[in-house]
Amino acid sequence: MNTTSAPALMLSGLVKEFGSPSGPVRAVDGLDLRIEPGEVVAFLGPNGAGKTTTIDMVLGLAVPTSGTVQVLGGTPQDAVAAGRVAAVMQTGGLLRDLTVAETVELTGALYGRDVDARVYLERAGIAELADRAVAKCSGGQQQRLRFAMALVPDPDLLLLDEPTTGMDVEGRREFWAAIRADAARGRTVVFATHYLDEADAYADRVVMVSHGRVVADGTAAEVKALASGRVVSAEIDDDAARAAAIAQLAALAGVEAVEERGARLLVRAEDSDAVARHLLNHTTAHDVEIAAHNLEDAFVALTTEGSAR
Numbered sequence: 001m002n003t004t005s006a007p008a009l010m011l012s013g014l015v016k017e018f019g020s021p022s023g024p025v026r027a028v029d030g031l032d033l034r035i036e037p038g039e040v041v042a043f044l045g046p047n048g049a050g051k052t053t054t055i056d057m058v059l060g061l062a063v064p065t066s067g068t069v070q071v072l073g074g075t076p077q078d079a080v081a082a083g084r085v086a087a088v089m090q091t092g093g094l095l096r097d098l099t100v101a102e103t104v105e106l107t108g109a110l111y112g113r114d115v116d117a118r119v120y121l122e123r124a125g126i127a128e129l130a131d132r133a134v135a136k137c138s139g140g141q142q143q144r145l146r147f148a149m150a151l152v153p154d155p156d157l158l159l160l161d162e163p164t165t166g167m168d169v170e171g172r173r174e175f176w177a178a179i180r181a182d183a184a185r186g187r188t189v190v191f192a193t194h195y196l197d198e199a200d201a202y203a204d205r206v207v208m209v210s211h212g213r214v215v216a217d218g219t220a221a222e223v224k225a226l227a228s229g230r231v232v233s234a235e236i237d238d239d240a241a242r243a244a245a246i247a248q249l250a251a252l253a254g255v256e257a258v259e260e261r262g263a264r265l266l267v268r269a270e271d272s273d274a275v276a277r278h279l280l281n282h283t284t285a286h287d288v289e290i291a292a293h294n295l296e297d298a299f300v301a302l303t304t305e306g307s308a309r
């Protein structure tokens with residue numbers, strides 16, 4: 001198939017609206033994204049950001065309200081039918097009474113092929129579980145089995161929707177080791193996750209979404225750098241004094257955001273010392289604290305900014 005020059009995934013102006021009793025919900029709100037063959041991309045976002053809805057459209061399970069989805073240069077339906085895109089979902093798809101090996105063989109039969117289950121189980125790192133009943137496998141082992149099943153059609157694009165939810169640390173580590181080893185062979189992998197450490201450790205590129213839009217796109221280090229700086233927090237008990245302080249802080253150079261939580265102010269700024277100095281010298285603030293950003297903060301900062309747009 002002559003699709004070598006086509007992007008693995010191309011989303012243009014993608015919108016998905018759902019009807020609800022309180023009016024239409026825009027789950028995906030003008031999402032643009034181009035992913036090249038061989039990239040390992042984390043699709044990161046808080047609950048309700050639109051990750052699953054986007055993946056459903058890529059798999060042809062949901063129809064966009066507007067915009068387009070191109071998978072490997074064609075439609076999602078063609079890519080799925082040709083086995084060129086496969087998915088590992090969080091739940092479902094397993095028959096509890098079959099063994100692990102039988103499950104993979106059955107998957108092969110669905111594609112009209114007689115497969116050697118061991119090949120796929122080895123790639124998923126669960127060869128030793130071949131004869132175990134699916135019902136007896138842990139959640140993490142079942143996820144690696146879903147991964148083995150997804151490998152059967154040898155897809156060019158593999159989608160994983162929050163694949164490690166509920167797994168313990170060791171289970172997650174083993175799961176990602178198997179995915180990374182497979183991705184090293186050149187497969188394009190896109191995974192949705194809430195886990196920032198997973199995005200940081202396993203993705204070449206992090207696409208952060210919030211309210212159905214891309215709010216940051218780059219390496220984990222680049223995305224973290226977007227929300228560099230520190231958060232200064234302090235309490236100002238008097239409402240009027242706090243309102244005045246908010247206005248002054250907003251005008252201070254390098255202040256990126258000021259948030260009010262009860263009597264406490266949270267100030268995100270490049271120069272945390274200047275903010276602390278201002279609070280202590282020019283306001284009635286007390287209990288001043290300065291905290292460094294980590295990826296979690298970057299995530300909160302960026303997704304909150306996205307919500308303000």
Ligand SMILES: Nc1ncnc2c1ncn2[C@@H]1O[C@H](COP(=O)(O)OP(=O)(O)OP(=O)(O)O)[C@@H](O)[C@H]1O
Nearest residue numbers: 018019025027045046047048049050051052053054
């Ligand atoms: N079938 C539906 N009908 C109505 N609203 C929906 C439907 N599916 C999703 N939504 C809404 O669309 C928004 C995006 O949901 P989606 O499941 O895509 O987010 P997500 O990023 O995958 O979240 P999570 O991390 O919680 O799985 C949410 O507000 C959700 O309530």
